[in-house]
Each structure stands twice: as C-alpha cells, then as structure tokens.
Amino acid sequence: MAFEGLSEKLQAFTRKLRGKARITESDLNDMLREVKLALLEADVNYKVVKDFVNNIHEKALGSDVLKSLTPGQQVIKIVKDELVELLGGTDSKIAFSPNPPTVIMLIGLQGSRKNYNSRKVSKFT
Secondary structure (H helix, E strand, O other): OHHHHHHHHHHHHHHHHOOOOOOOHHHHHHHHHHHHHHHHHOOOOHHHHHHHHHHHHHHHHHOOHHHOOOHHHHHHHHHHHHHHHHOOOOOOOOOOOOOOOOOOOOOOOOOOOHHHHHHHHHOOO
C-alpha cells in the first residue's frame, strides 16, 4: 500500500514535469513533499521518512539533477535507489525447511493483504 501511493505521487510529478527541459529546486521540493506525505500516509515512521527525504534531496542536488536532460527520470531513479537501500539493498531468499512445513511469519498493517499473500505462497510449497 505504501508503494501504491508513492507510485501515484511520482507519476503525477513526472506528468507535471513533462516538456520541461530543467526543473527548479522548488519543483524538487514539491515532489519531495509529496513523497513525504505518501510515506506518512502509509504509516512509515516519521524519522525514517525525514531521513529518507533528506537523503534524496542531498543526492538530487549533488548529482546535478536540476541540469540533467531528463530531470524527472533522474529524480525517480534516485528515489528508487534510496528505497532499495532503505529496504536492505540485497535480495533475500526464503530458507525452506528440508522437512515440511516451512514456517514463515508475515507482519504488516491491517489491510496490507497478508492473508492474500500467504495463500499465494502456500500454492508454491
């Protein structure tokens, strides 16, 4: 659910920038405000959101996004890279038990489709 809201906000941002050769720091701040709201609406910890947005802002300003040819895409790439880093940065595999069943704990907010996803996983075991 957090990623759906974030995805919608980023798509709206890129539509807004379509046709612009450059973005201003004000445009960047507007986009980061939308990212912050999307994550806070998804109940992400405020401190995590604050650090996340600050890291994106520093990287976006530090990599000449404001002067790049496709600034919207560059900012989206920075957001994606920062999300990957925040979520661990590496792929992780499920360690299946040699003697079934394999026990997996699903943790999430109410309405985050834990039951649906557990049924999907059980089809493959």
